[in-house]
Amino acid sequence: MAATSKNQAANVPRGTRIRGKWNKQSYQVIKKLGNGALGTVYLADSNRGNVAIKVGIDSMSITSEVNVLKQLSMVQGTVLGPFFYEVDDWEMNGRCYPFYVMEYINGEPLFSFIERRGKEWLGILMLQLLRDLGALHREGWVFGDLKPDNLLVEGSPPTIRWLDVGGTTGMGRSVKEFTEFFDRGYWGLGTRVAEPSYDLFSAAMVMINAAYPQRFERPKKDSELFLLNKIEKSPLLNAYKPILKKALKGSYQNASEMRQELFSLLQGVKSVASNRSPTSSKSRVKSRQKRQKPKKQKRSGWIETVLLFAFILFFYTLYLVGHVF
DSSP, rough: OOOOOHHHGGOOOOOOOOEETTOOOOOEEEEEEETTTTTEEEOOOEEEEEEEEEEEEEHHHHHHHHHHHHHHHSSSOOOOSOEEEEEEEEEEEEEEEEEEEEEEOOEEEEHHHHHHHOHHHHHHHEEEEEEHHHHHHHHHHOOSSSOOGGGETTTTTTTEEOOOOTOOTTTTTOOOOGGGOOOOOOTSSSOOOOSSSHHHHHHHHHHHHHHTTTTOOOOOOOOHHHHHHHHHOOOOHHHHHHHHHHHHHHHOOOOHHHHHHHHHHHHHHHHHHHHHHSSSOHHHHHHHHHGHHHHHHEEEEEHHHHHHHHHHHHHHHHHHHHHHH
């Protein structure tokens, strides 16, 4: 984790006009979007419309993030992070602050979207996340600080987007920024070396966090058993248990492997839903209606939920075929 404290970052009030020292572009701050270990991000108005500005603490960290954004923008066929616009310096109160300007992603927080649209979207959005992580890893980078706070859902069809790339680290190096709950080092289940399995552990913890929004602290011992028990106790997570277990153990070699297993699991759920569709003969239907009439409303509600999931998965599968494979 970065050694620089957050209180060294500039505190920019609403309405402040940030004018670049070199490029002379002007931005008016609307509100603060969030803090990071390496700076503060603000929503601002500009001649491009709304943009996000990250005001940093030192030039080296800003330059590093800008280089990552530029690298991500060069990945063909996949939008991995916010679009990068420019980097500059801003002088305030006798001090020079480096900053960069990027696309403002006007999306919905990941967990808010899942809560509003339904728990079945967790698996579908994780397919997208794993696809994008795979593309990032192939370029030689690890996201590092992967957590719900850095994930938004936008557009139609819903698409998961990344926010803060400040923790993105080159393969083989020590992860430079992380959040304890999503860090395998915190749980004693691996190192902080930047490698695909580090991000896949974090992805599993994002899913666990979806079931336990309040999070929880690590136990004094047997962290792996503790997490597996949490998975088994959650109706949402139990279906994903084989995949989560392998991700927590670091058994996946790459994101594509984990993604393929998740896709197969979701396809299996779709097949179960299809098999439960009303394809029986008329006489069998009539007989069932007579015998189970008191339970009809409760049972039909359950079937509708499963069929809704199958419907969403079917059309998302078509989307994947057209846009990913």
